[in-house]
Amino acid sequence: MxxxxxxxxxxxxxxxxxxxxxxxxxxxxxGIKPKPINENGFQVNFFAKENIENKTAVVLIGGGQWGDYWSQEIANKEMVGISLPYIGKEGLPNLPEEIDLEYFESALNWIRKQKSVDPKKIIVMGASRNAELALIIASIFPDMVSGVIAYTPSSVSWSNTVLPYNSNELKASWKYNGIDIPYLPMTKISGNDTEKIRMLDYWENGLSKIDSTHKSHIKVELIKGPILLFSGVDDKVWPSAKMADMIENRLTNNNFKYNFKSIKYQNAGHSISTNPKQLSDLRIGKININGKNYEYEFGGTAEGDLNAKKNAYLQVFEFLLNIKND
Incomplete structure (x- = not known):
């Protein structure tokens, strides 16, 4: 032939x-290539060096490129990084509303059983609304989570309607055992006659309607471990520095016994949780409200954000080193 x-x-x-x-x-x-896990109803990218045992683990709430970046950095420093998405992928909800916290409970139970992980040293980390979620997870599962790192955090749990692409029906963003996590009910953001939206006004208006006793405040005092917060004083997306102060006040009033640190950066805005090696020129975001596109500011300056990211990066690993050596 x-x-x-x-x-x-x-x-x-x-x-x-x-x-x-x-x-x-x-x-x-x-770097360290991730091991994709899709079982028991949850999905993660698992980053760890081979043959390591009993190490501090950090769960990056929200996953995606952000979660993979930080997981890679964490794994390169002899720890375990776990990028955990919960929406927007096949097999996961499309929208961040009525998210069952059992999803995270299952993931944490699996993580605790991994040989590479010290089950007593599992940290959750998130940014913006994922910082809100990280704080809630740590407060709901205090015996499974040993600390929190939250960039541009929220002090309250918000309703699903804070996002214009969510359903119009008022719902909780998060649920556990079929019960709503108490939330601050919000009407959807409205458009205007211009092409710009002041996002900060929307969130501040919501906060102005409640006092310190409102049920939507995250019960951060239940967290059994240290908390590290980062915020930009010039955050124009939402009042992260103000909400960081609200978290601090609640912890102080409840005699929180673990270490707490809140770092607020001048000339920095909302986008301070990304790669500190990259100077971002992205100063404007886009949002569609009722079919019309609007622009909104992230706040801060390019230099201010970069300086914040660089310092926060160092603070993150100092925080994790203290946990590792504890």
Whole structure:
């Protein structure tokens, strides 16, 4: 039988390309590749060096590129990074409303059983609304979570209607055992005759309607571990520095016995949780309200955000080192 010489050459070329790619990839990539986990109803990207045991683990609430970036950084420092999405992927809810906290409970139970993880040193970390969720998770599951890192945090749990693409029906954002996590009910943000929206006004208006006894305040005093907060004084998305102060006041009033640190950065806005090695020129966000596109400011300056990110990065690993050595 005559073998097609062109076919053999083509197969050989393809094989060389594949081998070359694998060799180059192994040379250029000096990080830790994730192990995707999709079982027991939850999904994670699990980052850990081989053969490590009993290490501090950080769960990045929200997952995505942000979660993978931080998980990689954490794993490179002899810990375990776990990027945990909960919406927007196949098999997960499309919208952040009525999210069952049992999802995170299942993930935490699985994480605690991993040989590489010290079950007494599991930290949850989030930014913006995922910081809200991280604080709630730590308060609901205090015996499973050993501390919290929250960038541009919220002091309250908000209703689903704070996001214009969610359903119009007022619902809790989070639930546990079929019961709503108490929330601050909000009407949806309204458009206007301009092309810009002042996001900060929307959230501050909501906060102005409640006092310190309102049931929507996150019960941060129930958290059994240290808490680290970062906020930008010039945050124009929502009043993260103000809400960080509200969290601090609640902890103080309840004689919180664990370490607490709130760092507020001048000239910094909402986008301070991303890669500190990258200077971002993204100063404006876009949002669609009732079919019309609007722009909104993140706040801060490019230099202010970068300085905040660099300092916060150092603070994160100092925080984790203290937990590791505790």
């Amino acid at each position: 005559r073998i097609n010489r062109k076919l053999i050459i083509s197969i050989g070329v393809i094989a060389i390309i594949i081998i070359s790619y694998l060799v180059i990839d192994s040379i250029l990539f000096n």
